[in-house]
Amino acid sequence: xxxxDSIVATVVEAVRTREPLLIQGNGTKAGMLRPVQAGRTLSxxxxxxxxxxxxxxxxxxxxxxxxxxxxxxxxxxAGQHLIAEPPDxxxxxxxTGRPQTLGxxxxxxxxxxxxxxxxxxxxxxxxxxxxxxRAEIIRSGGRxxxxxxxxxxxxxxxxxxGTLGVITEITLKVLPAPEATGTLVLPxxxxxxxxxALSAALGSPFGVxxxxxxxxxxxxxxxxxxxxxxxxxxxxxEDFAESVVYRIGRLKEQFALADAxxxxxxxxxxxxxxVRDARPLAAREEDAVWRVSVRxxxxxxxxxxxxxxxxxxxxxxxxxxxxxAGPADIATHAAVETAAxxxxxxxxxxxxxxxLRGAVRVVPDEPAALARITREVKAAMDPAGILNxxxxxxxx
Amino acid sequence: MIRQPxxxxxxxxxxxxxxxxxxxxxxxxxxxxxPRLLKPYETDGLSAYRQPPLAVALPETTEQTAAVLKYxxxxxxxxxxxxxxxxxxxxxxxxxxxxxxGMMRMNRILDINYPDRCAVVQxxxxxxxxxxxxxxxxxxxxPDPSSQLACMIGGNVNMNSGGAHCLKYGVTANNLLGLKVVxxxxxxxxxxxxxxxxxxxxxxxxxxxxxxxxxxxxxVTVRILRGPEGARAxxxxxxxxxxxxxxxxxxxxxxxxxxxxEFMDRPAIHACEAFAHAGYPLDAEAMLxxxxxxxxxxxxxxLGQLSDICRKFDPISLKVSQSAEESLAIWKGRxxxxxxxxxxxxxxxxxxxxxxxxQLPHVLRRIQEMSDSYGLKVAxxxxxxxxxxxxxxxxxxxxxxxxxxxxxFGADILKLCVEVGGCLTGEHGVGVEKRDxxxxxxxxxxxxxxxxxxxxxxxDWLLNPSKVFPLLEPEVAVLxxxx
Numbered sequence: 115x116x117x118x119d120s121i122v123a124t125v126v127e128a129v130r131t132r133e134p135l136l137i138q139g140n141g142t143k144a145g146m147l148r149p150v151q152a153g154r155t156l157s158x159x160x161x162x163x164x165x166x167x168x169x170x171x172x173x174x175x176x177x178x179x180x181x182x183x184x185x186x187x188x189x190x191x192a193g194q195h196l197i198a199e200p201p202d203x204x205x206x207x208x209x210t211g212r213p214q215t216l217g218x219x220x221x222x223x224x225x226x227x228x229x230x231x232x233x234x235x236x237x238x239x240x241x242x243x244x245x246x247x248r249a250e251i252i253r254s255g256g257r258x259x260x261x262x263x264x265x266x267x268x269x270x271x272x273x274x275x276g277t278l279g280v281i282t283e284i285t286l287k288v289l290p291a292p293e294a295t296g297t298l299v300l301p302x303x304x305x306x307x308x309x310x311a312l313s314a315a316l317g318s319p320f321g322v323x324x325x326x327x328x329x330x331x332x333x334x335x336x337x338x339x340x341x342x343x344x345x346x347x348x349x350x351x352e353d354f355a356e357s358v359v360y361r362i363g364r365l366k367e368q369f370a371l372a373d374a375x376x377x378x379x380x381x382x383x384x385x386x387x388x389v390r391d392a393r394p395l396a397a398r399e400e401d402a403v404w405r406v407s408v409r410x411x412x413x414x415x416x417x418x419x420x421x422x423x424x425x426x427x428x429x430x431x432x433x434x435x436x437x438x439a440g441p442a443d444i445a446t447h448a449a450v451e452t453a454a455x456x457x458x459x460x461x462x463x464x465x466x467x468x469x470l471r472g473a474v475r476v477v478p479d480e481p482a483a484l485a486r487i488t489r490e491v492k493a494a495m496d497p498a499g500i501l502n503x504x505x506x507x508x509x510x
Numbered sequence: 511m512i513r514q515p516x517x518x519x520x521x522x523x524x525x526x527x528x529x530x531x532x533x534x535x536x537x538x539x540x541x542x543x544x545p546r547l548l549k550p551y552e553t554d555g556l557s558a559y560r561q562p563p564l565a566v567a568l569p570e571t572t573e574q575t576a577a578v579l580k581y582x583x584x585x586x587x588x589x590x591x592x593x594x595x596x597x598x599x600x601x602x603x604x605x606x607x608x609x610x611x612g613m614m615r616m617n618r619i620l621d622i623n624y625p626d627r628c629a630v631v632q633x634x635x636x637x638x639x640x641x642x643x644x645x646x647x648x649x650x651x652x653p654d655p656s657s658q659l660a661c662m663i664g665g666n667v668n669m670n671s672g673g674a675h676c677l678k679y680g681v682t683a684n685n686l687l688g689l690k691v692v693x694x695x696x697x698x699x700x701x702x703x704x705x706x707x708x709x710x711x712x713x714x715x716x717x718x719x720x721x722x723x724x725x726x727x728x729x730v731t732v733r734i735l736r737g738p739e740g741a742r743a744x745x746x747x748x749x750x751x752x753x754x755x756x757x758x759x760x761x762x763x764x765x766x767x768x769x770x771x772e773f774m775d776r777p778a779i780h781a782c783e784a785f786a787h788a789g790y791p792l793d794a795e796a797m798l799x800x801x802x803x804x805x806x807x808x809x810x811x812x813l814g815q816l817s818d819i820c821r822k823f824d825p826i827s828l829k830v831s832q833s834a835e836e837s838l839a840i841w842k843g844r845x846x847x848x849x850x851x852x853x854x855x856x857x858x859x860x861x862x863x864x865x866x867x868x869q870l871p872h873v874l875r876r877i878q879e880m881s882d883s884y885g886l887k888v889a890x891x892x893x894x895x896x897x898x899x900x901x902x903x904x905x906x907x908x909x910x911x912x913x914x915x916x917x918x919f920g921a922d923i924l925k926l927c928v929e930v931g932g933c934l935t936g937e938h939g940v941g942v943e944k945r946d947x948x949x950x951x952x953x954x955x956x957x958x959x960x961x962x963x964x965x966x967x968x969x970d971w972l973l974n975p976s977k978v979f980p981l982l983e984p985e986v987a988v989l990x991x992x993x
Contacts, residue, residue: 170759171868230706237684260681260936262937263933272715273707290764484699494966
């Protein structure tokens with residue numbers, strides 16, 4: 115049986131033999147970023163279960179291997195939800211038949227549409243336990259909502275892709291789930307007009323919690339959008355039922371578009387679940403998938419720059435998150451990289467065949483002075499370099 | 511008394527040369543070394559501790575900041591970054607051999623971008639200055655520490671400051687997009703930008719709340735938010751801390767997320783009422799201020815639901831504001847709490863721990879017992895939604911015994927916070943004030959791990975070196991990186 119102590123023992127042995135470890139939960143995101151060359155796999159999947167759930171204190175603690183669905187079900191039963199709306203990317207990363215774990219979601223800092231209004235996964239990690247590459251169990255944060263005691267290793271470990279420590283336990287802030295959800299659908303806008311509308315919606319006083327644009331071919335992949343011809347610009351409100359009606363109504367007035375459509379709670383939830391899980395992205399089996407993050411107003415410029423390549427695409431986060439899919443070759447990757455850099459943004463190669471993932475930068479290189487700090491921080495946490503070596507950067 | 515590391519003798523000996531060297535890097539009047547002029551920099555919001563620095567550098571640009579840090583690095587000079595000097599934990603307390611690098615001349619707003627809902631500001635812009643710059647267009651910067659009129663955004667980043675509205679809007683870390691920072695070597699780095707969630711390690715998250723120990727922040731890209739249509743407050747007073755605590759639980763369980771949920775105990779109510787005449791009920795043991803947002807109808811509906819919830823707990827009084835003016839009156843007492851306590855006691859310490867909210871009645875009972883045994887009065891103000899407790903311990907600074915008792919009382923409260931599952935500091939930071947309590951919350955190897963992270967940024971331990979971590983015996987700051 116796997117325990118925190120057995121993880122310590124595994125790390126001690128790996129340090130002694132200088133044999134790298136592939137750190138994962140259920141491996142549902144193994145296809146992300148660079149391939150890890152490791153003789154052994156250390157999975158936290160067996161380290162499962164919710165340790166603490168105090169709905170009145172908005173706090174939940176669970177072991178890293180707990181299936182995310184188990185946590186989602188537990189909080190839903192108490193009328194609460196996970197704030198960052200983490201996606202299930204199995205449509206893109208492949209069905210493994212196993213559920214993604216809380217540890218995997220935190221280690222990759224994946225957030226869904228609500229991120230634009232309510233923060234990322236990393237914003238709601240209140241406490242963490244991890245085994246470092248020094249085979250020490252360390253804690254950061256705790257089980258309270260406000261905590262600035264010492265350096266924030268919760269944020270450093272969240273999104274570190276298992277390269278700084280093996281996360282064993284996570285404490286999350288949760289919030290009451292909204293009573294109702296409504297969506298205003300604006301059909302037929304091009305990406306530039308859509309992002310202008312989404313910016314206006316996000317800059318309104320109505321608390322928009324989702325803002326996405328889907329081109330026609332992406333619309334066609336979302337069952338809930340059947341009947342919408344052409345593109346769809348989606349604006350979401352989540353609140354008490356009366357507030358949703360009022361706020362969506364005010365937004366509809368604001369845009370004064372005759373063909374705007376309103377979706378009720380049930381339809382809204384289905385559509386936003388698909389957006390969350392990137393199902394609108396028309397990625398062919400052999401395609402690579404990129405996630406580009408830019409200032410929202412630059413989303414259309416990314417699409418413009420890449421238009422000659424004919425990549426599948428859609429926009430979330432008000433235009434700031436650009437989902438792209440296309441040929442898994444170095445030239446296409448370089449074009450995505452160039453477009454993202456020109457817009458002052460960042461990018462992640464989310465999915466690609468190993469040969470491409472091993473050959474290119476999967477995230478942007480850091481400037482030399484920062485890359486030096488990255489190496490020092492890695493050495494401080496994992497001096498023997500045994501935890502997921504090479505996952506983010508070559509030689510690290 | 512807080513122990514400080516011994517000044518480096520060679521630095522003290524070379525004082526004049528260092529001052530001249532730094533003066534050459536800065537504009538006219540950008541370097542202060544005259545003892546009389548150093549006086550304003552010898553302390554911060556934790557005014558019980560004072561130490562004039564070697565000199566104060568006031569750069570006007572990131573490049574000047576970089577030049578100063580590079581010089582200090584090359585010459586082994588310690589550096590203490592400073593914003594407005596409002597830290598309540600002594601985060602900006604100088605060292606005798608250190609150069610204070612003050613950000614007050616970097617006070618320009620560089621860019622406001624409504625379509626992308628962000629603003630780029632220099633580190634010396636005040637917290638309220640950001641909101642003031644965008645409020646005419648209906649926007650605001652969300653974190654609102656009590657010192658927001660004076661405190662600077664660079665300091666907010668370094669302390670990860672909170673405020674009364676964190677329950678809905680989060681703390682500083684949740685409202686940042688990017689930073690421009692300078693390393694101790696004088697390298698200028700851009701972290702993040704106007705986009706969300708940079709790939710790679712979350713430097714933005716690690717640097718936020720790092721208390722000036724890792725880098726010097728010179729520019730900040732903040733998220734600005736469109737304000738709600740309106741906001742209104744209500745006041746509910748109860749017969750005991752337990753009952754008020756139960757009402758808080760019931761509110762959170764109802765699914766309503768109030769934008770603020772503040773708790774005051776009897777001494778706090780009395781102090782604030784005497785000061786502000788806000789109409790607080792003096793027969794109550796505990797009082798809540800609850801604020802909601804939305805249209806007038808939404809406010810009515812939410813305040814109606816909250817009133818119904820509060821009525822189940824036998825309130826002594828329930829007052830729902832009917833206008834913006836009445837809401838201001840309700841807030842007036844709470845916002846004047848520090849002044850109010852200052853009026854009934856010559857001096858006070860403002861503590862800052864966080865507890866699981868379910869522990870509130872227990873913790874308040876224990877604090878009252880401690881108050882009796884130390885013979886010092888205490889008033890408690892509490893961000894009830896997120897568990898952040900601010901006991902104000904009253905003492906007399908002219909009486910050394912009274913001050914030491916207040917410090918011990920404060921330390922006992924913070925130990926209690928950790929004992930019940932909370933932490934030493936919710937929003938003020940560790941600074942020097944709570945530095946020696948860190949082993950109460952962390953194991954020795956956990957502190958060593960955090961020290962190693964500091965070493966990764968600042969191998970010579972020149973940046974704010976005496977803060978956050980207990981001094982090592984003998985004082986060996988540089989830790990080996992090898993396994």
